Amino acid sequence: MALEIAKIEAILRGIAILLLVSTACLVGLDSQTKFVIVYEKEVTYKDLHALVVLVYVDAVAAAYNLLQLCRCSVSALSQGNFKGSYRYLSWACFVLDQLAAYTTFAAHSAALQHSVLVITGAKVFQWMKWCNRFTRFCFQIGGALTCGYIASVLMVMISFISAFNLFRLYSPKHFLRLKGT
Amino acid sequence: MALEIAKIEAILRGIAILLLVSTACLVGLDSQTKFVIVYEKEVTYKDLHALVVLVYVDAVAAAYNLLQLCRCSVSALSQGNFKGSYRYLSWACFVLDQLAAYTTFAAHSAALQHSVLVITGAKVFQWMKWCNRFTRFCFQIGGALTCGYIASVLMVMISFISAFNLFRLYSPKHFLRLKGT
Numbered sequence: 401m402a403l404e405i406a407k408i409e410a411i412l413r414g415i416a417i418l419l420l421v422s423t424a425c426l427v428g429l430d431s432q433t434k435f436v437i438v439y440e441k442e443v444t445y446k447d448l449h450a451l452v453v454l455v456y457v458d459a460v461a462a463a464y465n466l467l468q469l470c471r472c473s474v475s476a477l478s479q480g481n482f483k484g485s486y487r488y489l490s491w492a493c494f495v496l497d498q499l500a501a502y503t504t505f506a507a508h509s510a511a512l513q514h515s516v517l518v519i520t521g522a523k524v525f526q527w528m529k530w531c532n533r534f535t536r537f538c539f540q541i542g543g544a545l546t547c548g549y550i551a552s553v554l555m556v557m558i559s560f561i562s563a564f565n566l567f568r569l570y571s572p573k574h575f576l577r578l579k580g581t
Numbered sequence: 582m583a584l585e586i587a588k589i590e591a592i593l594r595g596i597a598i599l600l601l602v603s604t605a606c607l608v609g610l611d612s613q614t615k616f617v618i619v620y621e622k623e624v625t626y627k628d629l630h631a632l633v634v635l636v637y638v639d640a641v642a643a644a645y646n647l648l649q650l651c652r653c654s655v656s657a658l659s660q661g662n663f664k665g666s667y668r669y670l671s672w673a674c675f676v677l678d679q680l681a682a683y684t685t686f687a688a689h690s691a692a693l694q695h696s697v698l699v700i701t702g703a704k705v706f707q708w709m710k711w712c713n714r715f716t717r718f719c720f721q722i723g724g725a726l727t728c729g730y731i732a733s734v735l736m737v738m739i740s741f742i743s744a745f746n747l748f749r750l751y752s753p754k755h756f757l758r759l760k761g762t
Contacts, residue, residue, distance in 0.1 A: 447705040450694050502686055502737065509687035510694035513631050517698065518706070524628040525699070527708040556683065560744075567748035 409561050410472045412554050413465045419551035420462040420504075424455050426544035432537040443534050450507075450514035451541070457507040458548065461500050461555070468493070487578070490566040497559040505552045508545065515541055590742050591653045593735050594646045600732035601643040601685075605636050607725035613718040624715050631688075631695035632722070638688040639729065642681050642736070649674070668759070671747040678740040686733045689726065696722055 431444040445451040471493075519538065521529030531538040569578055612625040626632040652674075700719065702710030712719040750759055 443705065447703070449697075449701075498737075498741075502683075505683055506686055506690035509690045513691035513694045514698070516630075517695070520630075522628070524624070525709065525711055528706065530706055556679075560679075563741075563744045564748045564751070567745045568751040568753045570745070570749040572749045 416554040417465045420458045423544045423548040424458040430540045450511045454511040493562045494566045497562040501555040501559040508548045597735040598646045601639045604725045604729040605639040611721045631692045635692040674743045675747045678743040682736040682740040689729045
């Protein structure tokens with residue numbers, strides 16, 4: 401049964417890695433050049449600083465999930481050999497998974513906010529909208545953000561699994577006391 | 582012991598409500614009028630749509646926490662009287678707390694991203710910065726966002742507590758089986 405939940409976790413992590421990498425690639429490789437009035441203008445993801453942050457966060461999150469995937473397979477192979485340190489490992493996984501989930505979620509929300517501003521503009525600040533000129537660029541970013549949000553939801557589910565793995569070790573009657581003791 | 586964790590939860594929820602309400606008030610009541618070149622200009626939170634979303638999210642989150650606070654005190658008074666429905670209540674609290682934590686976190690990140698843009702501007706898009714003109718307005722928003730982030734962190738901690746309350750009911754050996762069965 402414990403193997404089953406580990407299998408679900410591994411599958412979720414695998415899909416999350418694929419989605420995170422494709423988000424980072426879609427954003428990072430996106431660029432478009434167009435004539436604007438008199439001069440040629442090129443937009444890349446570096447022009448929107450929220451997207452730069454997003455690429456870094458996605459890369460780090462993918463690397464982290466890859467490491468966790470290795471941990472999953474190692475602990476599946478040597479099951480029961482390091483029972484003593486199991487609780488500390490669960491705590492570490494729990495904290496890191498929560499951090500990863502909240503960070504990716506926040507980064508995607510910030511990028512979405514910036515993208516919406518590029519689409520709508522802000523009249524009060526005399527900020528022009530740009531997406532009617534750089535349409536292909538904007539559609540690619542939209543696709544990337546969709547991928548990224550699915551990855552975020554998967555990471556939230558992974559963080560639920562690691563919370564489950566940690567907290568079920570504790571007694572339902574006494575605060576922060578292990579079930580075995 | 583179960584009472585102790587309920588007490589911690591109630592205190593955290595109380596502080597979170599205060600912080601959320603003060604964030605919403607600080608943002609909602611913020612406005613500044615200045616002469617810009619030839620005409621008078623007033624900025625309010627309605628000019629930055631991320632801040633409008635933030636005010637609504639904070640208000641809803643504060644109301645939700647108030648409801649939960651009532652639930653805490655009711656379940657403290659009638660302890661053990663509705664054991665059968667305890668698991669479903671724990672599941673509902675867990676899901677709602679997670680939703681609330683992620684939503685407030687995302688809303689604050691989006692608002693922070695918009696505020697950074699107002700401070701820095703974006704040269705490539707010919708977006709001017711505005712904070713050098715509306716300094717007091719910007720400082721008040723900054724203070725509000727700090728309050729809001731502290732509230733978000735508190736809500737994340739509350740969601741940990743509700744995860745703990747739910748998952749410790751389950752057996753550490755069998756997947757999704759209750760400890761008592």
